[in-house]
Amino acid sequence: MWKDGMGWDDIASPAIQSVRRKLAGELSRLGDLHFDRRTIVPELPGEMHIFCDASKDVYGVAVYIVQGGRSSLLFAKAKVAPMKDKTLPVLELMAVFLAFKCLPSILDNCEGFIPTNLCVAIDAQVVLSWLLSQTMASNNIFARNRLRDVLMMKTELETRYGLQTFFKYVNTQSNPADLITRGISYRRFRSCLDFRRVGPSLLGGGISQWPELDLPCLSGMCQQMGRTPANCSISREPGCVSVVSFDRFSSFSHLLRVTSLVFRFLAIRLHRQWDCESRAATYLMRTMQQQGFPAELEYLRRPYGDHLPARVRDLNLYLDHDGLIRSKGRIDSSLHYDYEVKNPVLIAKQHPVTRLIIMDCHKGCCHLGTILAELRRRGYWVPQGRQAVNLILAECSTCKRYNSWPSPPKASSDLPSHWTDFCTPYQHTGIDFTDHLWVWDGKRNIKMYLLLFTCLNIRAVHIEVVPDMSVSSFLQALIRFTNQNGVPEALYSDNAKTFKGGGRLFNRLVLCKDYQDRYGPSNMKLKTISPFSLWYARAWKRCILTIKNCLYKVVGREKLNYFSLLTIISDIQRSVNNRPLTYISSADKDVTAITPNMFLRPNKCPGLLFRLDEEAPSVPLGRSELIRTLQLRDQCLSRFNELWYREYLLDIGFGRMMSFL
Missing domain, CATH: 3.30.420.10 (Ribonuclease H-like superfamily/Ribonuclease H)
Incomplete structure (x- = not known):
């Protein structure tokens, strides 16, 4: 038409109209x-x-x-x-x-x-x-x-x-x-x-x-x-090559930071606005899954054929929008946990990135043995997780140094009756001092001591920093403890001179009007164990050893001031009180494990909070909804008490004897 010199208003010839009708029919x-x-x-x-x-x-x-x-x-x-x-x-x-x-x-x-x-x-x-x-x-x-x-x-x-x-x-x-x-x-x-x-x-x-x-x-x-x-040639199987060498890194945070720098470089060169840390984390997880789960990844990308991988069937695996393999749980309707926790990312058991992640969780827990629960809280799922954790933690040089036993522990005796009947936290509390710590006050090093309060039922700990082991410092710490946790029914201690003097002084001070108003109605008792019977105090002595090991591993030879010490002590107390009290099976996908903090801080426990979905409309709660929420919280607390009797008490009564501490 253009070669023939036709204008826009000219009528096309019959031949051209025939070609146009044929083309329109084909295009339709x-x-x-x-x-x-x-x-x-x-x-x-x-x-x-x-x-x-x-x-x-x-x-x-x-x-x-x-x-x-x-x-x-x-x-x-x-x-x-x-x-x-x-x-x-x-x-x-x-x-x-x-x-x-x-x-x-x-x-x-x-x-x-x-x-x-x-x-x-x-x-x-x-x-x-x-x-x-x-x-x-x-x-x-x-x-x-x-x-x-x-x-x-x-x-x-x-x-x-x-x-x-x-x-x-x-x-x-x-x-x-x-x-x-x-x-x-x-x-x-x-x-x-x-x-x-x-x-x-x-x-x-x-x-x-x-x-x-x-x-x-x-x-x-x-x-x-x-x-x-x-x-x-780059015709390789996906996942065989990475932009960084995983074996050259000793911490997951360092690996993530270096990988994010690579993506930041690409973003600058390509003139893009990227969330480099998120892309780096996604890239590391995807590369690890390509190297660790090739069969599962191939099946999920092409879900056809007669061969269904056993891991896909058992863990209910699927691919998310980022191409990551996740394990779909049965608690999607719950509002207590985020999407990452309810559908954790599958990580390989024997992969360098998995080793770095487990070591990062191990250090985040102050080198305590609660790694599996921490992995689930961070949104990771490891097949045969307990074996993988034990295999990797055996390489921790810090734990090897401080956890070596000169001889096997002796058999334990029967638990006292007040340890096996649980009512409220810190109803029966053991107390003891640690060795002195050196604290830098800006001019010189001064001595500080830790006073440990241990609940004999749920193994919860409360730590107070005191300047010395005098009676007055002990009583001031006791008052701070009772202000936060209530007055216990009985305090148990060894035969140290401080506690003997504190007991006599306490007996004299309870006669005063101020102390009668504070402690008179409670009838708190201070009991000491028998001489040369340190085995009786194994509960709080073991907690002292745990806290000292955490201090040695976290602080090392670093000089701390008073406020830095308080911060580290607060972190250690939180980590100790977040330890699971019951055994978590590797095949158990229930993310709930009872911890001391669930009894101490029920309002801070994610499983006891009423959280609305982000997409749900914001509607004011009425009186009936609040009452229903409080009833649900009480039911959860009752369930925790039942778990304490059914799993924890029976577990420590038949052979394990506080080996989790």
Whole structure:
């Protein structure tokens, strides 16, 4: 129509109208065809292959992504040939020029995916020789300028994105861009739809598996340049290579920080606004799962076939929106926990990243043995978690140094009656001092002591920092303890002179009016154990050893001031009171484990809080809803008491005897 000089208001000829009606009928049937919208797995290594072709009427390109041995169509574009006649090799070169013009926009919209190799395939040997030799014997100024532009854009892409670009020859029968330039009917297009979606079969092996053909139009130097070097192959199984070496790091925080710096560098180079730490954590988890669970990952990506992995069935695994394998629990309707806790990420048992995560949890718990519960609180699930934790903690040099026993412990005697009947926390409390600690006051080191209050029923601890072991300091600490936790029924201590003196002084002071108002109604008793019977005080003595080990491992030889000591003591007290009192099985997916803090701070326990969903509308709670919430809290507290009698008391009464402390 343009060549015939027709205007916009002119009526088309019957022949042109017939062609238009036929084309409209063909285009209306394209709605029956389906293409996958998700073609890229973010951060998964892969290659990009571009096929170019041209005819006298049109030239175009087709872009394919190859990841993990799979190829899929990503982008396609065609343009009408110029009005001025061009030779077919020049039009083929214009198709290559079109491909490089579109590449920056394609790479900037690939969700952070940057291919390591870029392959441009054409079926014209003359154009391939121009691209490989970077010279042209023709005097065609238009073709020379297009070749110069292509080479310039190739250099810019390699510099900006870190790509390696290869020019390859492809047969016309294996070139999917040939479907663009020839013009085909709907019936023929539908018959070759699979070829259009996934491209030729040679894409499955990556660029290193492209066949080396005999091309007589290319010189020997160009043929050598067209061959793919052996060290440029990236056709590897996904997850076999990482941007960082996991074995070179000793802490998970250091590994995460270095990986986030890599993503920050990419964000600066690509002019993107990324949450680098979140992307780094997702990348580490995805890489670990690709290396540790290849069969499960392959099945979840293609959920078909007769073979269902046992781990997928037992743990109810699925892929989230980030491509991470998660274990779907049965508490999704609960508002007490976040999504990460209810659906933890699956981590490999014997992977370097898992070792770093477990060691990070171990240090966060002050080197206590509550790693499995801490892993679940952080949103991780380790198959055979208890064995994995024990295997990794056996390498902790700090625990080896302080947990070595000179001889096996002796058998324990029966528990006293007041230890086996539980009513309220700190109803029966054991007290004792630790050795002195050196605290820096700005000028010199001064001595400080720790006074430990231990609940004999739930093994909860309360720590007070006192300047000395005098009677007055002890009584002041006792008053602070009773102000926070209530007055106990009885205090138990050993035969130290401080407690003997404190007991006599306390008996005299209870006769005063102030002490009668405070402690008279409670009738608190101070009891001492029998002489040379330290085995009776094994409960609080063992807690003192636990706290001292935590101090040695956390503080080491560092000099602390008074407020730093208070902060560390507060962290240790929280960690000790967060230890599970019952055994957690590796196959048990119930994230609830009773701890001393569940009895001490029921309002701070996530399982006893009434939390609204973020998407739920904010509606004021009425009196009936508040009463129902309080009743639910009381039921949970009663359940904790039942668990204490059924699991914890029976457990320590038959052989384990406080080995968890």
